[in-house]
Amino acid sequence: MIISHNFFKRKQLNYRTARSRGQKIKIYQATSEKEQNLSMCAESLSVNPMAMERLRRAAEAGDIDELYNSIGEDADVLRLYDDAEFADTPLHVAAERGHADFAIAIMYLKPSFARKLNQGVFSPIHLALQQGHTSTVLRLLDVDKDLVRVKGKQGYTAFHYVVENENLELLAQFLKDCPACIEDVTIQKKTALHIAAENHRFEALEILVRWLERTHLYGKVSRKHLLNAKDTDGNTVLHIAASHIQPEMIRLLLDCKVDTKAVNSENLTALNVLKRQRDGVIEDKEICLKILRDTDGSAGLSALFNLKAKAEPVHEKFRSRIIFPEKVAIRALGPIMNMSVESMNALLVALALIMTAIYESLLSPPGGVWQGNDPNDTRVGNSVMDVNTFSNFFWSLFVLAIFTLSLTIAILQLATGSSAIAILAEVLAVLVTRSFYYAWWTIRPAHDIYVYSKDPDEAVLAIVLITLASMEASRWFFIISKRLYLNHRM
Secondary structure (H helix, E strand, O other), X not given: XXXXXXXXXXOOOOEEEEEEOOEEEEEEOOOOOHXXXXXXXXXXXXXXXXXXXXXXXXXXXXXXXXXXXXXXXXXXXXXXXXHOOOOOXXXXXXXXXXXXXXXXXXXXXXXXXXXXOOOOOOOHHHHHHHXXXXXXXXXXXXXXXXXXXXXXXXXXXXXXXXHXXXXXXXXXXXXXXXXXXXXXXXXXXXXXXXXXXXXXXXXXXXXXXXXHHHHHHHOOOOOHHHHHOOOOOOOOHHHHHHHOOOHHXXXXXXXOOOOOOOOOOOOOOHHHHHXXXXXXXXXXXXXXXXXXXXXXXXXXXXXHHOOOOOOOOHHHHHHOXXXXXXXXXXXXXXXXXXXXXXXXXXHHHHHHHHHHHHHHHHHOOOOOEOXXXXXXXXXXXXXXXXXXXXXXXXXXXXXXXXXXXXXXXXXXXXXXXXXXXXXXXXXXXXXHHHHHHHHHHXXXXXXXXXXXXXXXXXXXXXXXXXXHHHHHHHHHHHHHHHHHHHHHHO
């Protein structure tokens, strides 16, 4: 798809205006005759034509000494390339020929050349990749790792190029050096995953999806949404794999829990696309059909929680009436969803302070505790409150604690979008509740008639289960409400 060019043999281009040494001048940007063009451009810029010719030959040969000699002969020798919108700079020439040292020397002098595109709409790193100069590519990235994201023809980056050609070594290195490069899309909104699927690059696709899974689990930023990203035709990677009848790719994507119900601009799912295919090996098509059908059939109870809107025109969604669950979700989550990050952090801090105050209140109940044995034979460390008052005090604190913990878990689920983080917080909350109960057991009045079990371990299990059920119910309520809210917002 991307081809190389000889960039010093170009057809004539029109000229434009520029400023050099405080005067308005004209720049002629390349004619079919190389020497004539360089001479005309040099004259218009008051640049020594011999210096430009020397620079061109130095770039072709990778001669760094000649580079500096050219600059010494004329200090403005690089200005022509810097002023042109699209130009074959000496960096382009050196990168295309694999002269890494010369390319780095130019980058130090003119960093802007590394991002400039030539008339073929390619950057220096594109040209080095096309010619197989891996060491030059890596040297360029050592200076500026974001060069892998420079977009050339059709919006292709260097990362797209290595995916298309399944250069696995460079693919892994690019992901390591510049993780954000996986988010770049072409002018058709194709991600690197689309490109891998279109070109039957299974190993490249496997690296991409496994890397996405790992960053989703361990990284600070999750990019797993790219698995379901759509191009301009509405096709996900699964649609592409299905249209090309690729059983291994389909298995791989389903293993990563991609959305099998996603539809493209023709309102077709991946299974529908596969059924329409008439080309390809029949056996592979049957295997793909079986894989997708089995996946649809095994959706099970998870479908009950899949509240995504059915595929319908946007104007129909705007016309539809808001149902009662949506009203509840909008009113319950609207203020929270519209909170800034700072406000949500402040709310979580406030909840943490409330929970701390609850625990402190239990450890230091009103009136304090007995410091010695009283006439009624009360044990040291027990609350001085009477049984009924202490019982009301404790259960009020317990209900408030459950509400605070449930709200905290729900907000964590809502803010992070990660069930793993919310469940981990639930585990910590259960441990806090358990210690809360044992603190109550220790400090309660000695003759508490409301203790139904003489063994605290039996009672604490019921308390923990009540707390856990409350937090899970709150978490799922917020998950379902968020989906309804986002469906309303579209």
